[in-house]
Amino acid sequence: MSHSYGDRLALDAISLGVEAGEIFGLLGPNGGGKTTLFRILSTLIPLARGSVSVFGHDLKTDAQSVRREMGVIFQSPSLDKKLTVLENLRHQGRLYGLSGKPLMDRIREMLDRVRLSDRANDFVEKLSGGLQRRVEVAKSLLHRPRLLLLDEPTTGLDPGARKDLWDYIGELKRNEGTTVLVTTHLMDEAEKCDRLGVLDRGHLVAIDTPDALRRKIGGEVIIARTRDPQRLCEGIAQKFGGEPKVLDDTVRIERAGGHTWVAQLMEAFPGQIDTVTIGRPTLEDVFIQLTGHRFWVRDGDGGGKP
Amino acid sequence: MNAPWMLASWTLLVRELTRFFRQRNRVMGAFGSPLIFWVLIGAGFSSSFRPPGGSVNMSSMEYLFPGTMTLIILFTSIFSTISIIEDRREGFLQSVLVAPISPAAIVLGKILGGSAVAVMQAVVFLLLAPLAGIHMTLSSALASIGVAVLLSFALTGLGFVIAWRMDSTQGFHAIMNLFLIPMWLLSGSFFPSAGAPSWLGWLMRLNPLTYGVAALRRTLYAPDAFGTWNLPPLPMSLGITVLFGVVFFLLSLFMVERHHAPHST
Numbered sequence: 164m165s166h167s168y169g170d171r172l173a174l175d176a177i178s179l180g181v182e183a184g185e186i187f188g189l190l191g192p193n194g195g196g197k198t199t200l201f202r203i204l205s206t207l208i209p210l211a212r213g214s215v216s217v218f219g220h221d222l223k224t225d226a227q228s229v230r231r232e233m234g235v236i237f238q239s240p241s242l243d244k245k246l247t248v249l250e251n252l253r254h255q256g257r258l259y260g261l262s263g264k265p266l267m268d269r270i271r272e273m274l275d276r277v278r279l280s281d282r283a284n285d286f287v288e289k290l291s292g293g294l295q296r297r298v299e300v301a302k303s304l305l306h307r308p309r310l311l312l313l314d315e316p317t318t319g320l321d322p323g324a325r326k327d328l329w330d331y332i333g334e335l336k337r338n339e340g341t342t343v344l345v346t347t348h349l350m351d352e353a354e355k356c357d358r359l360g361v362l363d364r365g366h367l368v369a370i371d372t373p374d375a376l377r378r379k380i381g382g383e384v385i386i387a388r389t390r391d392p393q394r395l396c397e398g399i400a401q402k403f404g405g406e407p408k409v410l411d412d413t414v415r416i417e418r419a420g421g422h423t424w425v426a427q428l429m430e431a432f433p434g435q436i437d438t439v440t441i442g443r444p445t446l447e448d449v450f451i452q453l454t455g456h457r458f459w460v461r462d463g464d465g466g467g468k469p
Numbered sequence: 470m471n472a473p474w475m476l477a478s479w480t481l482l483v484r485e486l487t488r489f490f491r492q493r494n495r496v497m498g499a500f501g502s503p504l505i506f507w508v509l510i511g512a513g514f515s516s517s518f519r520p521p522g523g524s525v526n527m528s529s530m531e532y533l534f535p536g537t538m539t540l541i542i543l544f545t546s547i548f549s550t551i552s553i554i555e556d557r558r559e560g561f562l563q564s565v566l567v568a569p570i571s572p573a574a575i576v577l578g579k580i581l582g583g584s585a586v587a588v589m590q591a592v593v594f595l596l597l598a599p600l601a602g603i604h605m606t607l608s609s610a611l612a613s614i615g616v617a618v619l620l621s622f623a624l625t626g627l628g629f630v631i632a633w634r635m636d637s638t639q640g641f642h643a644i645m646n647l648f649l650i651p652m653w654l655l656s657g658s659f660f661p662s663a664g665a666p667s668w669l670g671w672l673m674r675l676n677p678l679t680y681g682v683a684a685l686r687r688t689l690y691a692p693d694a695f696g697t698w699n700l701p702p703l704p705m706s707l708g709i710t711v712l713f714g715v716v717f718f719l720l721s722l723f724m725v726e727r728h729h730a731p732h733s734t
Contacts, residue, residue: 235567241563243561245487245492250487254480254483257476258477258569
């Protein structure tokens with residue numbers, strides 16, 4: 164699928180498949196196209212070009228069936244703060260055609276699952292951000308969707324509430340076999356997904372498991388901090404080959420057997436290197452490798468700044 | 470309540486009422502300011518006021534009564550649609566828009582909810598009619614409540630259409646002052662078209678709200694009170710008010726189908 168806002172191409176011919184029962188993460192910096200993709204999938208904005216199929220239902224021709232299969236958790240809260248927890252859930256259930264005793268039973272069940280049974284009659288505005296998020300989870304799952312969409316669900320949550328939410332997502336996958344599609348810009352959250360699609364400036368630059376993505380780098384990542392990164396980078400390329408990259412005031416090199424190689428590096432450029440760090444590649448390293456720029460650098464037209 | 474769209478509309482309506490009763494300041498704003506206006510202007514004009522045509526004996530309070538009721542309905546309708554602006558961008562309406570219900574159910578629920586609140590306020594105001602010297606009968610009370618329902622539906626629909634594509638509540642306030650208040654002033658609420666300059670008279674004739682106010686006037690007072698008021702007849706007034714409501718309902722529906730969500734990230 165593709166999508167433009169006026170002249171700006173927000174999604175450029177994205178093609179991906181999510182397996183039933185997996186947690187699929189869309190990883191990318193803000194402005195990378197995640198939210199646009201999320202909005203199209205959740206049916207908030209119409210699909211302009213391409214096609215989307217959800218459990219065999221076509222998004223373009225049968226959006227209502229797609230909507231019935233899906234629970235959606237938005238980045239910004241969608242609860243009515245002037246209503247109680249119970250009233251919010253009752254309202255949501257009715258939108259999905261539930262009513263009467265079956266609805267009340269289901270609400271009780273969900274409140275129990277997110278451990279909020281004792282807060283049912285509290286106004287949403289009186290709950291903490293983490294508890295409100297739990298209400299959102301209960302709300303999105305009332306109609307037993309097979310697919311749960313979440314857009315940066317931990318935005319604004321404290322670490323405890325973040326962990327809480329991810330534990331619940333894992334539980335949901337294990338116990339109900341619910342398929343989860345989640346967007347995030349946080350590396351530690353991306354690690355928790357079964358598979359990841361990496362989005363950058365509207366392009367899908369990779370799609371694989373977090374481990375397989377890391378293996379693409381092979382070996383370790385060495386980062387050398389220096390006063391003249393350009394000079395060091397050229398020197399390394401001449402002497403050792405490989406593809407060293409300049410990022411701000413550092414030079415990045417990916418190398419198998421990096422821990423022993425570091426000694427050679429230090430000997431080869433005496434006095435030029437201030438500090439060296441060495442580590443297993445993180446998903447951020449993967450992102451840099453794939454796109455040639457840092458995760459958080461969005462302006463400029465690509466590449467690490469010299 | 471079997472059809473899914475009825476259930477969806479119903480739950481949106483209930484939500485609107487629940488919110489209204491929990492926000493006391495909204496009650497004060499929508500009801501209080503027209504009331505103050507009515508009392509102050511009505512009393513201020515009481516000695517200089519001369520009823521149009523001069524045929525009947527009518528006080529300024531009595532003359533301004535239907536217009537004040539219309540203003541209460543206008544304010545309430547507008548206040549309940551202003552929430553659309555915030556709700557749609559980030560908030561409550563997001564999850565309504567991705568639910569498997571038709572846009573018609575959403576529009577109907579929201580407009581009926583806003584209308585219900587407006588009608589309730591209008592009914593409370595109607596209780597003050599005897600103070601204005603209006604002698605109500607059961608049938609005139611019921612008829613004027615009926616007109617209030619039609620008028621509420623139409624004005625909430627108008628508010629919906631204005632609010633849907635707006636990205637800030639400030640914009641709505643500008644529209645209120647530049648468009649909605651003049652529309653009310655030129656509806657026959659404040660002065661009759663009979664004595665107005667002809668260009669103003671034409672604006673009043675083209676204003677759909679004129680017919681709502683006329684219908685209210687005709688249901689509130691005895692028919693023989695009007696003489697040479699140049700007031701449109703009741704069937705025509707009702708017809709145009711119904712049309713007003715239908716047109717803005719369809720426009721709202723069109724807006725929701727066409728511009729489901731804002732076009733920015």
